[in-house]
Amino acid sequence: MPRCLIVYFSQSGTTARVAESIAAGLHSSDYEVDLFNINGSPPPDFGGYDLLGIGSPVYYYRPPFNVSDYLRSMPVIRGLPVFVFMMYGTYRFDTGNRIRRALAGKGAREVGYFHAHGADLYPGYLKEGYLFSPGYPTEEELSQAEEFGRHVAARVEGGEYIMAEADRPPPPIYRFERFALGRWFFRNIYSRLFKADREKCTACGVCIQLCPSGNIVEGRGRRPVWGRNCLLCFTCQVQCPEEAVIWRLGWTLMRPFTIYNARSAARDASVDCSRIDPKSWLRVARGEE
Ligand SMILES: Cc1cc2nc3c(=O)[nH]c(=O)nc-3n(C[C@H](O)[C@H](O)[C@H](O)COP(=O)(O)O)c2cc1C
Ligand code: SF4
Ligand code: SF4
The missing domain is CATH 3.40.50.360 (Flavodoxin domain)
Incomplete structure (x- = not known):
């Protein structure tokens, strides 16, 4: 077989x-x-x-x-x-x-x-x-x-395959975004912005277990410490049961891009979009609604 x-x-x-x-x-x-x-x-x-x-x-x-x-x-x-x-x-x-x-x-x-x-x-x-x-x-x-x-x-088994066409490259604005979200910026800026709120974090270890790149390790008092190998997937922030993960300034830095991208895609009939209550974002991200 x-x-x-x-x-x-x-x-x-x-x-x-x-x-x-x-x-x-x-x-x-x-x-x-x-x-x-x-x-x-x-x-x-x-x-x-x-x-x-x-x-x-x-x-x-x-x-x-x-x-x-x-x-x-x-x-x-x-x-x-x-x-x-x-x-x-x-x-x-x-x-x-x-x-x-x-x-x-x-x-x-x-x-x-x-x-x-x-x-x-x-x-x-x-x-x-x-x-x-x-x-x-x-x-x-x-x-x-x-x-x-x-x-x-x-x-x-030898059946014919006509090679699929190459996909089109992004327009300049998205190319710029991709550059600004490249590896250097991840390692030296975005990865460094994570921390756990000392008041809220219970050192449960969920973020450490779920990080797909092994970027979070146990530090003093078993609290999480973020490294520089982040994918920016936000699993740690979304899944933290105490909502203790802070991404200092990160969302503020990203917001102009995010708003531009979201509004452009929402206007594009080829992309399906539904509006949600921003206050429920975490429940949606966790698949709870
Ligand atoms: C951090 C992050 C970045 C994403 N970036 C893009 C993107 O640049 N373009 C896009 O079309 N979708 C983007 N997506 C959407 C994912 O590609 C899409 O939801 C995919 O189905 C997720 O796969 P998964 O459910 O297997 O994790 C992004 C999603 C996440 C969480
Ligand atoms: S998941 Fe949240 S509460 Fe648990 S260790 Fe990580 S930051 Fe702390
Ligand atoms: S954002 Fe994703 S890759 Fe980065 S530390 Fe959190 S879980 Fe790990």
Whole structure:
């Protein structure tokens, strides 16, 4: 039985759901499939697999750093068939190209590229009262993902694959945002703005356990200390049971971009958007409403 490894990153579960649907399509074509979410430990070695899938959400108009780091750390994989799938709330732009190019650079043979919408729980938008792509991926997108899995299996067996077109790059304003949200700024500015409110933090360790990049460690009195390897996923802030995580000045710095992006996307008929009460942003981010 041929074997497939699907490595993906998923914080709020949409990429995981699409990964499962693709796996169901592969199963129906007699594949044995292993799924691995990169949210802490390193993925297994893909030696011994006949097919590799890479799935990622779009973060700040690019792949999250843990996904790009994983791709960079891969050994050369001459000729291994690979497929890529992307999830996004508003605009994916050329994020998929970056992943596809990285895999091609390692010598992989692309056999499929899939993308779908995922409910966008980025706290910046929720705090402004915007929920993009609510309820996505839809049942239709999930069945397309399953079908995609079947097509991929057929292509590995020698079926024809016409390479999917490259996605368009972002317009200049989003390119500027992507630059301002690049790794240097993450390490030297945004990562340093987190702290726990001493009055509220109970040293429960939830933020440490849930951080997907291992960026939070125990400090004095078992209180969390943030490092410089942040993805800016905001899981620590959203999931802290005491609402004790503070991102000093961070939201103020981001707000002009956030408002511009949210208003532009809300005016765009190709993006689904529902308005929420900004006061309920945390409950929405936690999936409680
Ligand atoms: C921190 C953060 C940044 C995001 N940045 C973008 C983005 O630049 N463009 C976009 O279309 N969606 C963006 N999204 C939305 C996610 O790509 C989308 O919701 C995806 O489905 C989340 O995947 P997950 O549920 O597997 O974690 C962002 C979401 C978060 C939490
Ligand atoms: S989750 Fe909140 S309360 Fe728990 S250790 Fe982290 S900051 Fe403190
Ligand atoms: S925002 Fe918090 S949970 Fe997310 S990577 Fe940074 S430190 Fe970890």
